[in-house]
Amino acid sequence: MATALRRNIMNKLTKISMVVALGLGISSVASAxxxxxxxxxxxxxxxxxxxxxxxxxxxxxxxxxxxxxxxxxxxxxxxxxxxxxxxxxxxxxxxxxxxxxxxxxxxxxxxxxxxxxxxxTQTSFAVPTNSPAKTVEDLKGLRLASGYNSGRTFHFYSNAALSSGGMTIDDAKKVPMPNFVKAINGMSEGRIDAALVPMNAGVGKKAMATMKDGWRYVSLNNSDEAKAAVTENLPSARIVSVKPSASKTGVVTDPTNMIEVxxxxxxxxxxxxxxxxxxxxxxxxxxxxxxxxxxxxxxxxxxxxxxxxxxxxxxxxxxxxxxxxxxxx
Missing domain, CATH: 3.40.190.10 (Periplasmic binding protein-like II)
Structure with missing residues (x-):
């Protein structure tokens, strides 16, 4: 009988220990x-x-x-x-x-x-591969995204990039877009002629895969005046020259001048x-x-x-x- 009693007590202690351990585990997860x-x-x-x-x-x-x-x-x-x-x-x-x-x-x-x-990272305007536009100045009069009401920073990216060519968004045909993702999709669907694409962004790679001939970056102006205009429009921004490589989607022209931030x-x-x-x-x-x-x-x-x-x-x-x-x- 004593043996049975000890076994019963040990079983109860084991169950209590398991409950305590489980409780501690739950507490740990809850407090993570x-x-x-x-x-x-x-x-x-x-x-x-x-x-x-x-x-x-x-x-x-x-x-x-x-x-x-x-x-x-x-x-x-x-x-x-x-x-x-x-x-x-x-x-x-x-x-x-x-x-x-x-x-x-x-x-x-x-x-x-x-x-x-x-x-x-680097960013610039991109155009369909078969577009005649080669430089930022060539974007004058084309359909460009404007507004960016849900991703306003790209309004300033746009201003900075266009300013390198002595332009503003008013020099283009403005097409309201809420954010840069919608703008890139708009380019891939033919609703606008160019869009800002951050280097190697997922939505840019998707557009590259879905557009018939893909897209490529246009090169910005990198004169001293252009560099000053870019920084004025977007603090901390600078113009850098990027060489084509397999790891840089859309960079075709050697070099391609882009905004880096x-x-x-x-x-x-x-x-x-x-x-x-x-x-x-x-x-x-x-x-x-x-x-x-x-x-x-x-x-x-x-x-x-x-x-x-x-x-x-x-x-x-x-x-x-x-x-x-x-x-x-």
């Missing part, structure tokens, strides 16, 4: 940090970058990252400012506009903070120093995994994450950069 990353729509470069970053961070940390696409960064950047999102992506000019309340942002976003540069990971002042520090260091330590998750990250340079910008860096990022030896007081 979840960081939402705001991006542009599916098919955009930022969406692909956000998805890849989230995938690697989930694999390499004990945190949960999830991507939430929006119509444009003018929609989700204010959510970073108010603490409703953890991270997001924007180019350097757009981050400046957002922080200062200029350009496509009616109100300043003083709580916006920089995490660091993920990549620098640093793409930043953003956050808000509400985020903890530890969370931002962990993101920076995890990206630094997992450059190869990021590149495997999305090819654009093969250009990611951890030692180049700090670039001049009027928007303040988050203290957690500064801590990481000091340890990396790339922060200058």
């Amino acid at each position: 940090e979840v960081y939402t990353v705001g991006t542009n729509p599916q098919g955009s470069l930022f969406y692909s970058m956000g998805t890849a970053m989230a995938k690697v961070m989930v694999e390499k940390t004990d945190k949960q990252y999830r991507v939430s696409p929006y119509a444009g960064s003018s929609t989700f950047i204010p959510m970073l400012n108010t603490g409703r999102l953890a991270f997001g992506f924007a180019n350097g000019g757009e981050a400046t506009f957002a922080h200062q309340g200029k350009g496509n942002f009616k109100r300043a976003n003083p709580n916006l903070r920089l995490v660091g540069v993920a990549i620098a 640093d793409f930043y990971i953003l956050t808000g002042a509400h985020m903890s120093d530890d969370a931002v520090y962990e993101l920076v260091m995890s990206m630094k330590d997992n450059k190869e995994a990021l590149g495997n998750a999305f090819a654009a990250y093969k250009r990611f340079d951890p030692m180049g994450m700090v670039q001049p910008n009027p928007v303040p860096y988050h203290p957690g990022a500064i801590k990481a950069y000091k340890e990396m030896g790339i922060w200058k007081e």
Whole structure:
């Protein structure tokens, strides 16, 4: 009887232990940090970058990252400012506009903070391969997307690119489009004659595959006057010469002059120093995994994450950069 009693007690203790362990497991899952990353729509470069970053961070940390696409960064950047999102992506000019309340942002976003540069990318107007247009000046009088009410930053990209040829959107036949994804689709469907295509963006590659003869970039003017005009229209933008290669979809002319802008990971002042520090260091330590998750990250340079910008860096990022030896007081 004593043996049976001991066995009964041990069985009960085992069941209690299992319940406690299960409870702890559920508690752990429930309390796991979840960081939402705001991006542009599916098919955009930022969406692909956000998805890849989230995938690697989930694999390499004990945190949960999830991507939430929006119509444009003018929609989700204010959510970073108010603490409703953890991270997001924007180019350097757009981050400046957002922080200062200029350009496509009616109100300043003083709580916006920089995490660091993920990549620098190039953008220019693209035309169907059989188009007679070769340079930006050739776009005069053609049908171009305008408005970009849901992705206003491309209004400034458009202004900057056209300004290199001494033009404005008023020199073209304006066709209202809500965002650059719709504009690229409009070009592939023949509704407009040219569209801005970020280098290697998913929607651009899709258009290349679906258009009868594909598309190619037109080259911008790279005179000193053109360079000054581009930077005036889009802060932090610069003109670079790009050579054709298999990894650069749509680059045909050698060289093709394009706009280059640093793409930043953003956050808000509400985020903890530890969370931002962990993101920076995890990206630094997992450059190869990021590149495997999305090819654009093969250009990611951890030692180049700090670039001049009027928007303040988050203290957690500064801590990481000091340890990396790339922060200058």
